[in-house]
Amino acid sequence: MTSARWRHWRRKVHEILELGGDVHPAGYIVNGFIIVLIVANALAFAAQTVEELATRYDAWFRAFNVFSVMVFTIEYALRVWSSVEIPVLSRMPPWRARAIFASRPIMIIDLLAFAPGILTWLFPADLRFLRLLRVLRLFRLARFSPALQTLFRVCKEESGALLGSLLLMLILLLFASTGIYFLERHAQPEAFGSIPAASWWALATLTTVGYGDVVPVTPLGKMLGGVVMLLGVGMFALPVAIIATGFSQESVRHQFVATWSMVARVPLFADMSRAELADITKVLDTRSYDPGVPIVRAGDVGENMYILASGEARLLLGKGRSVILKEGDIFGEMALLEHRRHERDVIATTYCRLYVLDNRALARLSRRHPGLLDRIRLAATAQDENEEAQT
Amino acid sequence: MTSARWRHWRRKVHEILELGGDVHPAGYIVNGFIIVLIVANALAFAAQTVEELATRYDAWFRAFNVFSVMVFTIEYALRVWSSVEIPVLSRMPPWRARAIFASRPIMIIDLLAFAPGILTWLFPADLRFLRLLRVLRLFRLARFSPALQTLFRVCKEESGALLGSLLLMLILLLFASTGIYFLERHAQPEAFGSIPAASWWALATLTTVGYGDVVPVTPLGKMLGGVVMLLGVGMFALPVAIIATGFSQESVRHQFVATWSMVARVPLFADMSRAELADITKVLDTRSYDPGVPIVRAGDVGENMYILASGEARLLLGKGRSVILKEGDIFGEMALLEHRRHERDVIATTYCRLYVLDNRALARLSRRHPGLLDRIRLAATAQDENEEAQT
Amino acid sequence: MTSARWRHWRRKVHEILELGGDVHPAGYIVNGFIIVLIVANALAFAAQTVEELATRYDAWFRAFNVFSVMVFTIEYALRVWSSVEIPVLSRMPPWRARAIFASRPIMIIDLLAFAPGILTWLFPADLRFLRLLRVLRLFRLARFSPALQTLFRVCKEESGALLGSLLLMLILLLFASTGIYFLERHAQPEAFGSIPAASWWALATLTTVGYGDVVPVTPLGKMLGGVVMLLGVGMFALPVAIIATGFSQESVRHQFVATWSMVARVPLFADMSRAELADITKVLDTRSYDPGVPIVRAGDVGENMYILASGEARLLLGKGRSVILKEGDIFGEMALLEHRRHERDVIATTYCRLYVLDNRALARLSRRHPGLLDRIRLAATAQDENEEAQT
Amino acid sequence: MTSARWRHWRRKVHEILELGGDVHPAGYIVNGFIIVLIVANALAFAAQTVEELATRYDAWFRAFNVFSVMVFTIEYALRVWSSVEIPVLSRMPPWRARAIFASRPIMIIDLLAFAPGILTWLFPADLRFLRLLRVLRLFRLARFSPALQTLFRVCKEESGALLGSLLLMLILLLFASTGIYFLERHAQPEAFGSIPAASWWALATLTTVGYGDVVPVTPLGKMLGGVVMLLGVGMFALPVAIIATGFSQESVRHQFVATWSMVARVPLFADMSRAELADITKVLDTRSYDPGVPIVRAGDVGENMYILASGEARLLLGKGRSVILKEGDIFGEMALLEHRRHERDVIATTYCRLYVLDNRALARLSRRHPGLLDRIRLAATAQDENEEAQT
Secondary structure (H helix, E strand, C coil): CCHHHHHHHHHHHHHHHHHHHHCCCHHHHHHHHHHHHHHHHHHHHHHCCCHHHHHHCHHHHHHHHHHHHHHHHHHHHHHHHHHHHCHHHCCCCHHHHHHHHHCCHHHHHHHHHHHHHHHHHHCCCCCHHHHHHHHHHHHHHHHHCHHHHHHHHHHHHCHHHHHHHHHHHHHHHHHHHHHHHHHHCCCCCCCCCCHHHHHHHHHHHHCCCCCCCCCCCCHHHHHHHHHHHHHHHHHHHHHHHHHHHHHHHHHHHHHHHHHHHHHHHCHHHCCCCHHHHHHHHHHCEEEEECCCCEEECCCCECCEEEEEEECCEEEEEECCEEEEECCCCEECHHHHHCCCECCCCEEECCCEEEEEEEHHHHHHHHHHCCCHHHHHHHHHHHHHHHHHHHC | CCHHHHHHHHHHHHHHHHHHHHCCCHHHHHHHHHHHHHHHHHHHHHHCCCHHHHHHCHHHHHHHHHHHHHHHHHHHHHHHHHHHHCHHHCCCCHHHHHHHHHCCHHHHHHHHHHHHHHHHHHCCCCCHHHHHHHHHHHHHHHHHCHHHHHHHHHHHHCHHHHHHHHHHHHHHHHHHHHHHHHHHCCCCCCCCCCHHHHHHHHHHHHCCCCCCCCCCCCHHHHHHHHHHHHHHHHHHHHHHHHHHHHHHHHHHHHHHHHHHHHHHHCHHHCCCCHHHHHHHHHHCEEEEECCCCEEECCCCECCEEEEEEECCEEEEEECCEEEEECCCCEECHHHHHCCCECCCCEEECCCEEEEEEEHHHHHHHHHHCCCHHHHHHHHHHHHHHHHHHHC | CCHHHHHHHHHHHHHHHHHCCCCCCHHHHHHHHHHHHHHHHHHHHHHCCCHHHHHHCHHHHHHHHHHHHHHHHHHHHHHHHHHHHCHHHCCCCHHHHHHHHHCCHHHHHHHHHHHHHHHHHHCCCCCHHHHHHHHHHHHHHHHHCHHHHHHHHHHHHCHHHHHHHHHHHHHHHHHHHHHHHHHHCCCCCCCCCCHHHHHHHHHHHHCCCCCCCCCCCCHHHHHHHHHHHHHHHHHHHHHHHHHHHHHHHHHHHHHHHHHHHHHHHCHHHCCCCHHHHHHHHHHCEEEEECCCCEEECCCCECCEEEEEEECCEEEEEECCEEEEECCCCEECHHHHHCCCECCCCEEECCCEEEEEEEHHHHHHHHHHCCCHHHHHHHHHHHHHHHHHHHC | CCHHHHHHHHHHHHHHHHHHHHCCCHHHHHHHHHHHHHHHHHHHHHHCCCHHHHHHCHHHHHHHHHHHHHHHHHHHHHHHHHHHHCHHHCCCCHHHHHHHHHCCHHHHHHHHHHHHHHHHHHCCCCCHHHHHHHHHHHHHHHHHCHHHHHHHHHHHHCHHHHHHHHHHHHHHHHHHHHHHHHHHCCCCCCCCCCHHHHHHHHHHHHCCCCCCCCCCCCHHHHHHHHHHHHHHHHHHHHHHHHHHHHHHHHHHHHHHHHHHHHHHHCHHHCCCCHHHHHHHHHHCEEEEECCCCEEECCCCECCEEEEEEECCEEEEEECCEEEEECCCCEECHHHHHCCCECCCCEEECCCEEEEEEEHHHHHHHHHHCCCHHHHHHHHHHHHHHHHHHHC
16 A cells, blocks of 8 residues: 555544544544443443343453453554644654654543553453453543533633632531531430541531431531531532633633634634734624625725635626635725725625624734735735636 | 405414413413413323322313313414414415424424324224323423523523533442442442442432432441532532523523514514624614603704614604604604704603614614615605604 | 601601611611511520420510510501601602502511511400411511512512423423332332322422432332432522522622612702613713822813712812812813813812713713703802802 | 841741742742641541540640641741731831731631640640630631632622521521421421421421431421422522622622732832722733734834733844843833834743733823823833843
8 A cells, every 4th residue: 555545544534533523424423433332331331240240241241341442442543543644743753743642631541441451451460450440431431522621621720719619618517527526426426426427417418418317316416407508508609609600701711712713724814823813803803694695795995804704605706707705715805905995796605604804903903913914915816816717 | 254354363363372462462361271271281190190089080080181182282273273374474375384383393292282182082092101191281381481491492502511511420420339339339238239229329419319218338438428429519510500601691692682683673674684683783772761851852963863662752743743653663864864953853752762873883884785775765755754644 | 745856756767767777876776676576586486386485484475475566566657657758758748658658568568577466466366377477577587688688689580580490390390200100109109109199209309309218219210210310400500590690680780770879869960860860870980089199180171070979079279278079069060061171179088989971971961961061060050159158 | 146147037937938839939848738737637636536546546646736736836926927028017116017917817717726725735724625626727728728718708798698598598497397387296296396396307408408307298298398399499599699690700800900919010000099000900901922923013103002911022122132021011102102113123032911001091091190101201211221231
């Protein structure tokens, strides 16, 4: 097989495994299969502890485990092999790209999902505790849920406040345990005979779990119990408030980042720095057009430059000819730069979302980034030539 | 009965059933009756499982069921028949309008509420499981609670994050079950003898339900129990935070949509596209006036155009004559367009809410939608003629 | 006693009872005494049901009840008598003012707190159920907690959404009860023998109370139990999200209303309508100054008009003379109206909060409210004369 | 030892104990050691109540307690001694500075952590109850968690609303107890024989703890139980909503205060009042630059003044010479003040955050604070001289 064939396959594998179903239809099937396999592993792990099932279907469980480890191993190997296709890593020497890729946290979780299985085969000595690591396979699901990753990020960013409320919970726990120990130790020496023993009741009450296996019986103990219950309701409020605040901030930030990364993909802004892109993102306006609605009309004064964020539009050249504009194309820029009227109509052909840069915002940007106007002119000329070739 | 009579009654039925008490007073009675009937059905369904009641009042239960199915069937038929009165569907051929209407989710729920009842009469074979579908009748209540529909929408939009937190809950559940299984299986082989068995305790603890039918007894098991309780408090925070964020965003969006649909009803903007309406909605300002307060004074410079959103105003023509302006009427537009002073006073006669479009916003809009100014002139002329006829 | 004496005492009583400790120091004592009396009533009511205490301290309980009823009656009578001092009611004939005042919800609660007590003395027949109304006395506490009133308002405004989530809870309850009834009725005919019986378990699980007196025992029942627990966690999220959203909106609205009512108290705006005041409130800017900092300097161009919201400032007249400006005073208005420079310094003497109206906002306001400028000129002249008299 | 030596050591001790690891590396070790000691104290306090451990390791517990008290005493003494290094206190006589410092709430908590221990040694009489105060040592942890202090602040600011919801909880509690007392007292005279007894069940249900040691058994009692459970879910929502609203406001306020205190540290604004600083903070814009990106380019029109908030930039003087700009330095101010073009490039050398004041904002500020422009000119000259010295 030639090197070009290899590269073609490596590209395909990368698209299917890393980019998923949006880019390559087979991605849906492969990812779906792996998700099902992970869930089945968790179920099998749990089922194996039911003696009846374990003895009856022992062979099946073993076979399924071997099969899973093999699939995970192959998947891992393919991911590492094809990782050189990732844009950020593509300019490094392959071995370095793969080493960097393999040291990502998500790849280490993947490794832990099958490595212990292989180890137990290689060293059949009593490594039974390694089997417990099989439960880690469930963590692999995190890879497939972007929302879960957002939740992790929020929890991480608010970790200071969350630890603070955990600390407060522990302080309250010690007070509740100490109090109930002094009030109930004579009445119920078994359940409240020491502070550690009393903390079992205190924690179950503070978290409103309330098993009821141990409850205070003296009047004073019951009064303290009531106070602890009320404190428990208050304690519930803290993590909720912290995470809700973090979540709503995250959701604002997310929208900014989404626009930002859309802007970063526009060829015109391709070689701008992180700070410049953030500046541009802040001044962009968003507008949407229904199919058939004119976006730019010939004869209007050129006041805006447009970047097509999604959808398709048609630039009418006259005489029935037209050019199709796609995601990332810019238009309206010549009339804006030369302060003249638009020469050609642009009509939305599908539902379009556009980023709009008006002349004031452009003037401000170009003062801060002097090369920007030249780059827009260049991009416009390049696109024009494309368009002429296309017609 | 003539076709006109039919149409009159169809219109009435439509108003009563779909538009409710705000439009036709009988709507309150009919809707109230149906709500009571739905609740009574749920109660009857539950009561029928009490053996004593079931044997004693069997005939009553049967009769009530027959009655309910008949009412629901008639109501359903009337809704489908009168659906051609819905503005969006009114231009289609009747059979298509009704087919489209009947395929709405809310109509399918309505169908499921009585169809199984009819089926069991037609095919008296043992279709007892169909009786279970009777519990679906309660879902019909969703039709009458707009807030519930909002809740559903929020849950649907945040479904990604909610699924993510459910996934996290399941991961924690597996870890908690595995942990307690290893720590307690020797002490309590019955309750913690396998991971599936242990997960009953783990879930009751993670959700802070805490039945207390099974509790860990070993010191290590109790320590793990404490950790699981604390995780449970944390897990509670996630759905709350997700739904709270979604809910507050929904409430902002709702206000925009409410204004949007009010604007869409103004005849002037009637034939605008969705995108154009959104543009206009963004630049409109809202103002309210108490009864008797002048909105426009003759002699003032015309800087704004006004659209009456709610309430009534009076345009003074001089010599004691005046014209009443109603919801949707526009005024102030001529002075604005011709850059001259207002010629006549306009005074609020009831509490009025107005949408205001100032000259800068209008200039910007008209540049993007060149036909807008002409349409405003046309609408103004048409309204003027109306007003003259009215005086 | 002369009529003037009467009025003097009526005014005092009104200040003490209605305006509280901020206005008259005795208000703290009287209000504190009533709060203690209410709480003591609730405790006595509860204690009377303990047989031991009831028999032993019967006389004391009776005496305390008589005393409470008398105090509440006197307090109620004084409130009604002095209600004519309330500004809104002061222009009506006294009997009408008192009737309107007595029909306020908060006064009806007050009435219910003692009226049944008096009734039982007048008609000593068996009105024991009236005694139960004594528990309503606790509601009187709401009068003394503004935060509780805010909570009630939020709950009332979000009542639609809260009812929607209650409805959803009931729908889930019916499904959970029906499901567990079919799965567990053979295993535990006593606890799950009918849907109403099963709903006791279902509700305790959905609300995460989890008594544990009844738990499913079959594997399928336990699985349904797990789903119901998870739904319970989700159901918790709804009221929290609804009230949190309502609460944060209420807190924004509250700030607007606070500014609004401050503006309404400025004599200049005294005779403006609700709509006009809202307009003005929207364009006001807030600024604060430390003691000793100049607010206006002689020689600066007059660009703003200032209204003193809180604190005190000093207008320097030269030659060591100065005028003290207080809450509600306006200054800077002449320089603004006549487009000239300020003639005198104004210096903050305490920490000051000011509402600032700049010339653009004033121009816009005065166009909409043509009489405003004249009124400002008038107010300025009146104030000047005052100041001259003061120096 | 000379006085200078003393001062040197006092400064060091202050840096290590009060400013922590960010300022002096030893701060990490010392603070870490104290945190571990506090936690170990809490554990020892709890462990001592386990009889077995108490008898066996009695000597160890005593020794550890003596050791802890000594460490806390020394730490407290050092804190008080070195407190004169705190900027706010440094201008007072030492004894007053230390008295003020020692009366801070956080220092009183520190004192309570060891003082009772010393008292029991001095007066070996039966002061066993003082031992209980040992549990207060855990509060010392609050000093090391800024998040916990934020939580306290939020709870304090929302204390009105939190007390209101506690009051509502108590009102509901009384109603629930009264109701269940009348419905269940005959069926279960032991658990529901009086209202105080019944309130144990009512509180456990309202807080969703649900021990299950006492449950209603009559149908009406169960129905009331269901209502109380639903009210419990509603009651949960209140503190969560209150704290969530407070928390998100606190987080906005925190960002403002963070910028504010950064601005306050800029030498240019050093002698401004609180009110002036707040004014300036409101008009500042924030921008960030990646390393290597030019911030100001020679030849551009001077439109902004920049304050370096964090990071480092380089001012190019030509001929390869350059000056390094650090946190707090200002630049671009001369071109702005004299309305001319920038003469020199400024390039970010690290990731920089800048506060930007544009000419309109500066004009508005300088009108309100006439001395500002002169001060900027002065600061610029001083900085220039520094820079020339530096090259």
